[in-house]
Amino acid sequence: LGPILWDFDALTMSFWRLGRRVQWEGVGGTSPSTPQLQLAIATTEAEHPLLEHLLQQHGDLFDETRGLPPARVYDHRIHLLPGSAPVVV
Template identity: 70%
Template structure:
């Protein structure tokens, strides 16, 4: 009966919970808790609970870059495993085609720039 609140405010049903799951990101090893939810087109999302464990983070969303300190070392993640991003408003427009939010399309059109 666990529900997870996602970025848009929706609360999704959690199908399963796995604790102490070992993952490796950019050569750094972590142990995380994973919640099984339907993410649509995403395989995996690192949530606030995980990001909070990294401490202060410097983000550059134009370069898709994040840096933080871990165990006395500066860690830099730069587009790990990802392709070059599409234009943000095109991503939003594409996402809105599949969404169940009828007000999203007019809002995207209004702010297309």
């Protein structure tokens, strides 16, 4: 993408793509209080059909969580030596 400008106070990210400046705003950013994902879907249907397709295909990634994740066959663990002290105190 080249240079990317991040503003963590305003929750924005901007970059240049195909000669056009693209700016993404996070929830709680400086724009009016409209749901950001719905706004992005509404404005990208005609301009960016691939983005619209990806948002629809992976829409469940943006859903609010509902409890703990399901049990897995393997669980992540950090193996410690017996009797070792915490690394960060």
